[in-house]
Amino acid sequence: GENVEQHPSTLSVQEGDSAVIKCTYSDSASNYFPWYKQELGKRPQLIIDIRSNVGEKKDQRIAVTLNKTAKHFSLHITETQPEDSAVYFCAASESGGSYIPTFGRGTSLIVHP
């Protein structure tokens, strides 16, 4: 089955800096990659997703890049703010005949004011 590795487990940055979280996956059939933000004690919320037919997607301060050859994808947050502090999860799944997402272990992002 799919295996998703996520690094780092903890990331501490100063407000205004950029943050990068990386994930690798094992199943070359995976072609849908969502990212979720989970604030402490709250529900996961989709922040951005990417499908394998594109290499990059941006939404304001958030971007995701995908390298299908290397089987890795990354989340980039620019101009970080304290409210970006949360746990971020990546996930990978096949989007063809089945949708069984495999999540990474999460990255705790701490943005210091």
Place this chain on the structure above:
Amino acid sequence: EPEVTQTPSHQVTQMGQEVILRCVPISNHLYFYWYRQILGQKVEFLVSFYNNEISEKSEIFDDQFSVERPDGSNFTLKIRSTKLEDSAMYFCASSSDYLSEQYFGPGTRLTVT
């Protein structure tokens, strides 16, 4: 903005008992999901449900688990003969279409003693 709701917010049960976790998906959504998150760990997919039947399930979703849409609004997860290791946060989610954004509920914290 419509939200997924879940009840109860916290359920305490004794080992061996049956529990039913309830979810009300967003009203015009067609796809429903259950996930679990053991404290401090990653989110794990359990099952997806569409057109009144299970469309996908993970290895975790064994005979101990079942799902049902008993009426036009509720979506339930039943866990028979609970075990200590079933203690986790259980999230329900719904989406309007296959692989469109999934909206998560606030979760039910299940504690098995």
